[in-house]
Every structure is written in structure tokens, then in C-alpha cells.
Amino acid sequence: MSPATLPRIVQAGDPVLRSVARELRDDELGTSELRALVDTMIAVMRDAPGVGLAAPQIGVPLQVLVLEDDADRIATLPEAFVAERERIAWPVMTIVNPMLTIVGNETRTFFEGCLSVNGWAALVARGREVEVTGVDVEGRPLRVQAKGWPARILQHEVDHLRGTLYLDRMFSRSFVTADALASRWSKVTVAEAKRALGIVETD
Ligand code: ZN
Numbered sequence: 001m002s003p004a005t006l007p008r009i010v011q012a013g014d015p016v017l018r019s020v021a022r023e024l025r026d027d028e029l030g031t032s033e034l035r036a037l038v039d040t041m042i043a044v045m046r047d048a049p050g051v052g053l054a055a056p057q058i059g060v061p062l063q064v065l066v067l068e069d070d071a072d073r074i075a076t077l078p079e080a081f082v083a084e085r086e087r088i089a090w091p092v093m094t095i096v097n098p099m100l101t102i103v104g105n106e107t108r109t110f111f112e113g114c115l116s117v118n119g120w121a122a123l124v125a126r127g128r129e130v131e132v133t134g135v136d137v138e139g140r141p142l143r144v145q146a147k148g149w150p151a152r153i154l155q156h157e158v159d160h161l162r163g164t165l166y167l168d169r170m171f172s173r174s175f176v177t178a179d180a181l182a183s184r185w186s187k188v189t190v191a192e193a194k195r196a197l198g199i200v201e202t203d
Pocket of ligand 1 (some may be wrong): 114160
């Protein structure tokens with residue numbers, strides 16, 4: 001699919017991002033319609049580029065998410081930055097009707113952004129480790145365990161399917177432009193950013 005024919009990514013303010021996405025019925029799994037939706041979502045995610053996308057972000061209120069973190073892209077990032085975030089290459093994956101459980105009590109706080117809140121980022125505390133169950137495009141059960149950055153992506157995308165944006169979970173004092181993130185806040189530690197922005201983490 002050429003970038004010109006891809007659907008636009010819906011931006012904050014559209015009610016589809018605030019509604020609970022519908023679960024797919026058994027008879028909708030393994031269909032050409034679902035495969036086409038997933039192919040489109042993967043193309044949109046790669047074109048953006050982003051590491052995850054939920055169907056409501058292209059205006060489709062269904063419980064479908066895709067994620068992918070590319071080794072080549074990770075290789076362009078500073079080693080310490082990658083290690084701190086526990087960011088690892090993640091092959092492209094589709095999860096339909098996901099149920100997410102946070103494993104353990106550990107949390108991690110990092111800046112995150114959203115393709116539907118284009119041009120902004122904020123610090124968000126997320127569980128370090130998750131387990132997600134659901135089915136794949138063909139309706140085969142799947143169970144995914146993830147730690148670090150992929151666990152963050154999964155929490156962010158499953159939130160989309162519940163009508164939740166990172167804005168609902170962020171430290172509001174850390175809301176910064178993507179430009180400020182690139183030029184300033186991605187170059188200091190999260191602890192330094194919190195101090196400079198006046199954030200006290202209570203959990
Ligand atoms: Zn998002």
C-alpha cells in the first residue's frame with residue numbers, strides 16, 4: 001500500500017479515541033476484512049513511523065492492535081538510552097481482543113508519545129512487565145509476556161482500545177513538545193527531567 005492511499009491517523013479530539021473498542025466475534029476472525037485491516041494498520045504504523053498502533057487510531061473502533069520495534073531503528077539510538085528503557089527488537093505482531101495483566105509491582109517512568117497526540121510527549125509511569133492474552137488474525141489463541149519497552153507499548157495500545165490516552169496517565173507537568181523532547185529532555189536522565197520540571201513521583 002503506497003503512503004498516499006493510507007488512512008490518516010486520527011488525532012486527539014476525535015471521539016473514536018475516547019470510546020471503548022468493540023471485541024471481534026469468532027466469525028470475524030480469519031476473514032479477508034480483518035486481514036486487510038491489519039495490513040493497513042501495519043502499513044500506517046511503519047509509514048508514521050511508530051512502534052504500535054490501535055485500530056481506533058485509523059477510525060476503526062475494533063479491538064485490534066499491532067506493534068513492531070525494528071532492530072535497525074534501535075541501532076540508531078544511544079546504547080545507554082536503549083538499555084535504560086529495556087528496548088529490544090520486537091517482530092511485527094497483531095493482537096485481537098487483548099486482555100492485559102500487569103505482572104509484579106515494578107514500574108518505570110519514561111517519556112512517551114502517541115501518533116494521535118502528534119508533536120507532544122510526557123512522562124508516564126507504566127508497569128515494567130505485562131502479560132497479554134488474546135487471539136491472532138486467524139483466531140488462534142496467543143499469550144505474550146513482555147518486559148521493558150515492549151511492555152510499555154502494549155499498555156499504551158491496550159489503553160487505546162479502552163478509550164484511554166497517555167494524557168490520562170501522564171505527569172502533567174512533564175507535557176513537552178516533541179522538539180523540546182529531542183533537543184533537551186531526551187538528553188538528560190528521567191530523574192533530572194523530573195527535578196527540572198518539578199515532578200514528585202509518589203508511587
Ligand atoms: Zn497512542
